[in-house]
Amino acid sequence: MRPTGSLHLGHLNGAIHNWLELQQGFESFFFVADWHALTTEYKDPSGIKASTGAMVLDWLAAGLDPDKATIFNQSSVKQHAELHLLFAMIIPVPWLERVPTYKEQQQQFENRDLSTYGFLGYPLLQAADILVYGGDRVPVGEDQLSHVELTREVARRFNRYYGEVFPEPKGLVVKAARVPGTDGRKMSKSYGNSVGLGDSEEDVTARLSRMKTDTRRQRRTDPGVPEECPVYELHEIYSSDEERKEVSEGCRSASIGCLDCKKIMIGHVLEQLRPIRERREKLSVSSGLVDEVLAAGNERARQKAELTMTRVRAVMGLA
Numbered sequence: 001m002r003p004t005g006s007l008h009l010g011h012l013n014g015a016i017h018n019w020l021e022l023q024q025g026f027e028s029f030f031f032v033a034d035w036h037a038l039t040t041e042y043k044d045p046s047g048i049k050a051s052t053g054a055m056v057l058d059w060l061a062a063g064l065d066p067d068k069a070t071i072f073n074q075s076s077v078k079q080h081a082e083l084h085l086l087f088a089m090i091i092p093v094p095w096l097e098r099v100p101t102y103k104e105q106q107q108q109f110e111n112r113d114l115s116t117y118g119f120l121g122y123p124l125l126q127a128a129d130i131l132v133y134g135g136d137r138v139p140v141g142e143d144q145l146s147h148v149e150l151t152r153e154v155a156r157r158f159n160r161y162y163g164e165v166f167p168e169p170k171g172l173v174v175k176a177a178r179v180p181g182t183d184g185r186k187m188s189k190s191y192g193n194s195v196g197l198g199d200s201e202e203d204v205t206a207r208l209s210r211m212k213t214d215t216r217r218q219r220r221t222d223p224g225v226p227e228e229c230p231v232y233e234l235h236e237i238y239s240s241d242e243e244r245k246e247v248s249e250g251c252r253s254a255s256i257g258c259l260d261c262k263k264i265m266i267g268h269v270l271e272q273l274r275p276i277r278e279r280r281e282k283l284s285v286s287s288g289l290v291d292e293v294l295a296a297g298n299e300r301a302r303q304k305a306e307l308t309m310t311r312v313r314a315v316m317g318l319a
Contacts, residue, residue, distance in 0.1 A: 001030075002037040003051035007058040008194035009269070010179040010187035012276075013237055018139055018174040020063045028069040029133055029301065032056065032294075035074050035081070036126075039119045040109055056290045058197050061280035070304075072297035074129070079305035083128040084121070086312065087154055090161065091124055095153065099123045100146050127151040130169055132305045137172040145171045162315040165308075177237050180230035184212045198280060201270055208234075208266045213258045214251070224251045224258075231262055238268035 001015065022028050032052050038045060056071065064071060074080055096102065097120070106114050130138055130151050138148050148171035155166040178186060181193025188194060195207050213231050214224035226232040226248045235244050243264055250256030283289055313319045 001055065002033045003048050003055050004037050004041060005047070005051055005189040006194075006196045006198060007055060008179075008187055008189065008196050010181075010194065011058075012062060012197060012272075013177040013179050014141070015139075016059065016062050016064070019059075019069075022139060022172075023065060023069040026137065029135070030059070030064060030069055030071050031077075031129070031297075031301070032073045033129075036122055039116070039122045040105075040112060040114065042116070042118065043112075053290050054198075056293060057280060057283060058276075060283055060289075060293070061276045062197070066293045066297060070297045070300045071293055072301040073294050076294070076298040077132075077301045077305055079132050079302065079309045080125070080128050082309060083132045083305075083312065084125045086316065087124050087128055087158070088121065090157060091154060093120075095150065096120050096123060099150060101143075123147050123150050124154070127154045131155060131166045132308050133301075134167055134308060135169050136167045138169050139172045139174045142173055145173070162312075165311055165315060178233070179237065180233045182207055182211045184230040195269070197273060197276055199273075201274075204270060204273065205266055208269065209259065209262055211262065213261075217251075217254075217258055220257050221254050223254045226251045231258070231265060234265045234269070235261075238265055238272070 019030060034048050034052060037048050126147055127150060140148055148169060152168045155168050158166060181187035181191055183193040185191055185193060195204055211231055214229040216222055217224040235247055247261045247264060
């Protein structure tokens with residue numbers, strides 16, 4: 001995950017909940033993607049360090065366990081960069097240019113100069129991130145499967161030239177809820193529409209109370225269409241079947257107002273965030289905790305990655 005700001009409900013429901021399950025059954029690696037952050041934040045990297053500490057603290061508060069998974073910092077494991085460099089020697093540029101998210105993100109960050117190799121080559125760095133650990137499963141949403149497919153192609157091309165070194169990883173498509181922001185768009189800190197994991201209950205309530213609703217409901221007596229309301233999307237994540245039926249029927253018949261509808265959902269969000277916030281407050285008292293977790297994880301990651309790189313250097317005549 002890129003350290004580009006505070007974590008919010010989108011991160012929690014879109015990724016972290018899946019990570020908590022995966023750490024129970026797999027040898028798992030979760031890392032702070034600070035090199036990846038530089039692909040778009042290279043002009044002003046000042047926030048990366050502060051965001052790193054805050055993000056890892058949120059991970060721990062949400063339940064990631066450094067005794068069950070390797071939690072580390074990408075830039076502290078130089079083998080990622082070495083393997084990326086070696087892959088760059090053999091991978092055709094058109095392979096990178098055809099990655100769907102390449103042009104999509106150029107449009108999203110149109111106010112920044114992204115005509116750099118780092119931005120073009122970040123999917124190749126992702127391939128190195130995976131293959132340097134011999135990863136065979138990569139948890140992704142369906143929109144990220146193209147990155148896993150590129151990684152498979154990179155592994156095949158390398159193996160064809162130098163022998164069977166890398167497995168071809170499979171995308172482990174996980175259930176990732178699309179969490180709408182307060183303006184109805186996908187929740188993102190860059191849009192200013194997010195609800196942070198560390199926000200106070202007052203702030204969470206205030207932000208969600210002002211959340212955009214179905215535009216058909218201009219007045220209390222106007223009926224709406226729940227399926228086209230961002231608030232109802234949050235009900236689908238947080239509320240019970242009975243509650244969803246209640247607010248759906250109430251919206252269609254205008255028997256409940258939008259604020260009444262929101263109050264039910266807000267109660268569930270507060271209930272989800274309360275233990276995370278409490279654990280975060282306790283963990284933050286321990287000075288140096290994040291540094292200790294990352295130091296231990298960095299060392300474990302380096303040892304694992306070096307086993308791969310020793311073999312890679314040998315087959316490429318670099319030993």
